[in-house]
Amino acid sequence: MKDTKTFAVLATDVAVLTIDNGVLKVLLTQATSKNFKGMLTLPGGLVGHKERTEEAAIRVLKEIMIKTDYYNEQLYTFDDPGRDPEGRVVTVAYLMLVPEDEAKRVTRKDASWHAVKTLPKLAYDHNEVVKAAVKRLMGKLTYTNIVYSLMPLEFTLSDLQKTYETALELTLDKRNFIKKIKSLNLVHKTTHKVEGSAHRPATLYRFRERKYKRVDLF
Amino acid sequence: MKDTKTFAVLATDVAVLTIDNGVLKVLLTQATSKNFKGMLTLPGGLVGHKERTEEAAIRVLKEIMIKTDYYNEQLYTFDDPGRDPEGRVVTVAYLMLVPEDEAKRVTRKDASWHAVKTLPKLAYDHNEVVKAAVKRLMGKLTYTNIVYSLMPLEFTLSDLQKTYETALELTLDKRNFIKKIKSLNLVHKTTHKVEGSAHRPATLYRFRERKYKRVDLF
DNA sequence: TCAAAAGTGTTCAGTGTACACCCATGG
């Protein structure tokens, strides 16, 4: 066996996550393969001969979303020989994070957001992929600053807190949270405030830099 | 392009790391491909048609090492279309950790350990793979208990400390280190001591469990 | 008795946690 060149079909799938109104969601489309007709699936497709898997992932997403320059990282490679009944398909999965306000900008009709907590059985091993994506997200939220990739340009500190609470499934004390965020120097005030709410207007903040780095949260 | 099935050659490479006498090392073999003749390379090979990449990785390692049931995790998939001059080869890289006392048990003559700090130019993109492996190791040492996979069954607390110091490139205070390790309840004393040293004999310890879990170190 | 590494506690600073009330606005 060791001298046999093996030709595998190379694919990519992307778990695009966002937080929508206090719910962690993943972007799903309708499966087209005859084996999974009628089921939901992660956006994905085959990789071109000269193409990197990440490029292929972006190419596929461009058919679904207007913008694709969001946080994206390689997640895991799924290689079970039986994962696709049609043959040996190895998929390099990616994790993409989209801010809540951008998540509306999904252009294809068969694509929509689904709460990760209540997913039906997905095509292929995509339930497993989503699980890995959520786990990765939860890990990275606690020891890096990637939360910026889930937030709009300007946001309130309550928004930020809710994002952590939703994604990490915990509740935080408002005063301690703010103290922490301020001590890490991740954000700065803007001169803007949220208008039109039936209560004291919240100050809008921005991240000092939207660039991945390690920081020590919870 | 999106409707073209792409056949890629699927390979696997393993960065096997160990700590040898205060030096972090990686297991390398002689490259055989004509493009990289004479260079060193990570152990690796092509993946069989019905084979998982991890199985293939273990199969390849069995030709080099007596035992292979060490800590092993998928590291990253390297897919640059130009990474192998002979054609499109996508490699799923693994990270394996071997305890110092087991590292002697390398059976093939062309395989040997090399300090990761002073590697020559390796075949393919294997310098990059090693770099990713070391980075992963350093991360996991700080927030999990995988250090067990680098230690022999019994070890002194100084050994353990030196392992962290070597792999993480830092120095630790002995008293604080022991306090930390004890508070995490990771190890327990044995009745054995190290004999024959020209100083007070050190107590040997064991891990309570050699099972991956998150813990909060440094 | 000397050299070498093992083994052991305390103090202090800083961080994490618990906790409650007033503020600004729209309706």
Added chain:
DNA sequence: CCATGGGTGTACACTGAACACTTTTGA
């Protein structure tokens, strides 16, 4: 004036960090 979420400070416990000397052994 009421309802709603925004915004703020303090006290205490705990953790992390700095730091030095005695013990046990072999040579």
